[in-house]
Amino acid sequence: MKTETTTTNLVAPVGMHDVLYPHSVRWEQVIATFANLVERAGFGLVISPLLEDIAVFNRGIGSESDVVRKEMYELSDRGGRHLALRPEGTASIVRAFVQHRPNIVWKAWYLTPAFRYERPQAGRYRQHHQLGVELLGTHDPEADIEIISLAGSFYRSLGIKKVKLSINSMGDSQCRPSYIELLKNLLSERKEQLCKEHEHRVELNPLRILDCKREECIQATADLPHLIDHLCSDCASHFATVQEGLADLGFEAEVNHRLVRGLDYYTRTTFEFSALMLQSAQNAIGGGGRYDGLVEALGGPPTPGIGFGIGIERLLLAADEEGVLPLPESSTDVFVIDIVGGHRARTLVHELRTHGIRAIRSFDNRSLKAQLKLANRSGARFALIVGPDEDRAEAVTIKALREDESQVSIKASLVTDYMKGLLG
RNA sequence: GUGACCGUAGCUCAGCGGUUAGAGCACCAGGUUGUGGCCCUGGGGGUCGGGGGUUCGAAUCCCCUCGGUCACCCCA
Known part of the structure; x- marks a missing residue:
């Protein structure tokens, strides 16, 4: 355990950055644009603590997820409480929902730093900032459509045009367990073909293997059946309605059956927006999905929900590539x-x-x-x-x-x- | 967590074993006793990331460490 840096020069922690004026003006523009857009749609700002009992994330995000397994900033306070800095926004908002039980449908938006202990690289930081919304209390696919189209509208209103929307369905408690069993059976016969990371995880969470980007896993899973072909009728019609609704509003969504996402709470709809202009590997500028079991997992009454998070830093990288959001000329008269x-x-x-x-x-x-x-x-x-x-x-x-x-x-x-x- | 490349002025970089470490930009002052932008002159700024080693001599070579950048994994 390192105690204190030996150098006399104090700088920001690894992977964390200062945003100075005038660059910060673009942040103000992005945040104001977002607030304006989502408040017009009936979402209200929620401000919640940066620290949570670590159980919020263990139980919310899932102890099998990479985020919880190896990326959380954990700490103990002077009273011995085991806390963590939030690695994303949704679990905290849902914890607040469970605590206060606001009337549903509850529509919340937030702006928050998010902390993940990873090696920094282009577009990836240990502290980044997310804008997001959560909509709790309805199964209606119209809610999915509202959420996804809001994110799409946000990019458009900033002038970011080269954006791809990927979408998938994770099924629900009716249809997903049988598909997971099917995957386990098929994968257990070819464990040795998988990458090192996933070789021993077939039993725990085979869905994650579909999301692995390593060549071994991609080849070993190429001929596996797709979850969207094994959805129950409710999930299938839900997914169909979401796709139709997005098309109706002019948002073209490409189905990606490998889009599983790293947070275990997702059910049914998942989606991700990527910036086509970003050459780096980190080109996801927003994503989210439905989490119909999350409120229950955090001790609340069965309540469906859906939301998304958008990374401000990556959004600005994409804006740079597209030449939008220029700095203002002057801030004084x-x-x-x-x-x-x-x-x-x-x-x-x-x-x-x-x-x-x-x-x-x-x-x-x-x-x-x-x-x-x-x-x-x-x-x-x-x-x-x-x-x-x-x-x-x-x-x-x-x-x-x-x-x-x-x-x-x-x-x-x-x-x-x-x-x-x-x-x- | 793994790997590659890189740390010299506020910024971008040159110097790569031999006096007192440089340039451009930025900053400050003067040229112009009350007028900015352009130009000219001058000035302030550096533990050469840090520590150790090799050497008569280290910014330069070696080792360690810290930091940065990029990639893998994963994600915003």
Whole structure:
């Protein structure tokens, strides 16, 4: 166990990153776009603790999943409680549902960091951030359609167009057990053909083997029957309705029978959005599915649910590749230059801001030249200059920074109204 | 968890056994006694990621370690 780093330079933990201005502006845009979209659809923001009793994830996500087996950040608090940082959003939201029992149908959205102890690489971090929604309390395939189409609409409204939607059905407690038995029987005869990781896991969770990307597993499972051909009639018609509904709304979904996903709670519909422009292996920019047994698994009454999570970092990588979501040019209107000590800038920016004008100033009594340089770089449209002359005359000089207009001097008391006019 | 490549100024990088470690950009000041962007001049900035070793001498070679990037697995 390492205790403390030996280097004197302190940096962010492995796989975790600072998002500085102006890059953070794009995060604000993404989050605002999402909130606007899902709130229009009746989802309400839910804020829940970053830490949960570790049982929330063990029982929720499934102790056989990779996320729980080897990727969780676990800790004990001073009272000896065994907690974990959330590795994804759904289990926590469902825990909150079980605790508070809101009226169904319950529609929640969230923004959360998610922690997974993995080796970082392009598009994969130990702390990433997810936007997501959960819809609890109905089996209606219309809910599936609403959820998936919302995610699709979100990408569209950001201008991200090169997106592929994959979809599958995991069946339910009626039809999945018999299919799993069938898989076990077929796979037990060819265990030795599977990859090292899955060779010994045929009995535990054979479905996961379908999702393995290793060549051995892909070959060994190539001729296996597909789950979607073994669905019970309820699941089959549910899946058919979801596909029809998505097509009806103009979202083309490609059935991928290997789309099992790593979280054990899924039933029936699962889906994933991948960014075609992302060359890296990590090109999934969103995904989710139905989890009709999860509320029960966490101690609540039998309640179906469906939701999705979208990774902000990968979304921004995809946006970069498509050349959308450019950084804004400026976040300020006016730069107040004071060369008589700084007290005039103090009152001027205060008054301008009070009236809704974005106004900044410099500190440390810099020279006129230095302050003009800062004003130019700030992207402000106008500089307000107060020197000894203006100070004496109780005036300010207004200088346009983006065009060659002659500057004007006006009474200080009229500045706010004048600037309002100039800025429209 | 496994593997590959890479760590020199705030950033991008040059230097790859031999004085006091450089460039471009960025930053600061001056040229212009009250006017930014362009230009010119000057300036501040470095435990050469860290530790150990080889050597008369190490940013340079070797070992370890930490960090970064990418890939596998899995996922957002």
